Amino acid sequence: METILDRIIEQKKKEVQLLQERTEIIQETAYPKRSFLEKLQTAEELSIIAEYKRASPSKGLINNGVEPEVQAAIYEKSGAAAISVLTDSTFFKGSFADLKAVREAVNLPILCKDFIISPLQIDVAAANGANIILLIVAALEESSLAELFHYAKSKGLEVLVEVHNKNELEKALKSGAKLIGVNNRDLKTFKVSLEVTEQLASIVKRSGAYLISESGIHTEQDADRVRNAGANGILVGEALMVSQDIEKSFSNLRLPLQEGANK
Numbered sequence: 001m002e003t004i005l006d007r008i009i010e011q012k013k014k015e016v017q018l019l020q021e022r023t024e025i026i027q028e029t030a031y032p033k034r035s036f037l038e039k040l041q042t043a044e045e046l047s048i049i050a051e052y053k054r055a056s057p058s059k060g061l062i063n064n065g066v067e068p069e070v071q072a073a074i075y076e077k078s079g080a081a082a083i084s085v086l087t088d089s090t091f092f093k094g095s096f097a098d099l100k101a102v103r104e105a106v107n108l109p110i111l112c113k114d115f116i117i118s119p120l121q122i123d124v125a126a127a128n129g130a131n132i133i134l135l136i137v138a139a140l141e142e143s144s145l146a147e148l149f150h151y152a153k154s155k156g157l158e159v160l161v162e163v164h165n166k167n168e169l170e171k172a173l174k175s176g177a178k179l180i181g182v183n184n185r186d187l188k189t190f191k192v193s194l195e196v197t198e199q200l201a202s203i204v205k206r207s208g209a210y211l212i213s214e215s216g217i218h219t220e221q222d223a224d225r226v227r228n229a230g231a232n233g234i235l236v237g238e239a240l241m242v243s244q245d246i247e248k249s250f251s252n253l254r255l256p257l258q259e260g261a262n263k
């Protein structure tokens with residue numbers, strides 16, 4: 001059965017083909033480096049990667065009424081450690097213009113949240129101000145994962161490698177990833193379960209990589225649960241995009257890290 005990820009990757013192949021025909025649109029801009037990994041090393045609390053997310057396949061329209069630079073500035077003021085911007089347009093209504101607007105509005109590391117299958121997309125992410133890119137193990141052959149990982153690093157970017165299960169996690173660690181995102185959302189059923197983070201956390205921690213728990217985190221109890229499993233950070237989209245009081249939402253999620261979580 002075709003999954004949403006299969007559909008997204010089919011669309012990305014078309015976009016990459018167009019990019020190959022129009023590489024002149026990629027304008028190299030020298031944005032200074034902002035390191036999320038360095039922040040994690042000295043963090044005393046659960047690091048929040050706050051996401052700008054207009055819409056999604058699982059929820060449809062979430063919030064298309066707030067400008068990216070405005071939302072990002074509130075995230076920064078409220079204590080975000082980094083900001084994630086969904087740049088896919090077909091399924092998430094995002095864009096690289098959103099990424100650039102956020103990069104220029106705040107001083108935090110910026111994650112380009114897209115479905116990367118080609119080095120050209122990494123060039124576009126860097127040219128629009130990304131500091132971190134996402135590589136999704138479920139979307140890539142092992143050889144492509146390694147190639148894209150090294151290409152991103154050679155451009156001075158950090159890489160969040162996303163996994164959904166133990167098999168994917170083993171591939172991620174083999175690639176040399178130091179930043180692992182465990183996605184709690186099943187991309188076949190859209191069911192979200194924080195148990196996914198709990199099941200994989202000990203393997204991530206033993207490897208010495210930092211653990212980011214992604215998706216389905218709404219409340220202090222959710223943050224507490226993944227923090228107790230060993231997460232160094234959380235990636236939160238919908239809960240912040242629909243929040244009526246973003247500062248309050250942050251204060252609920254900003255929990256002290258467990259002793260030794262980033263050693």
Ligand SMILES: O=C(O)c1ccccc1NCC(=O)[C@H](O)[C@H](O)COP(=O)(O)O
Pocket residue numbers: 004005051053056057058059183185187214215216217235236237238239
């Ligand atoms: O969010 C979706 O519906 C989705 C569907 C298919 C592939 C990826 C998807 N989301 C991307 C993400 O990983 C989330 O935006 C991110 O982890 C934040 O999740 P949430 O806090 O649940 O909005």
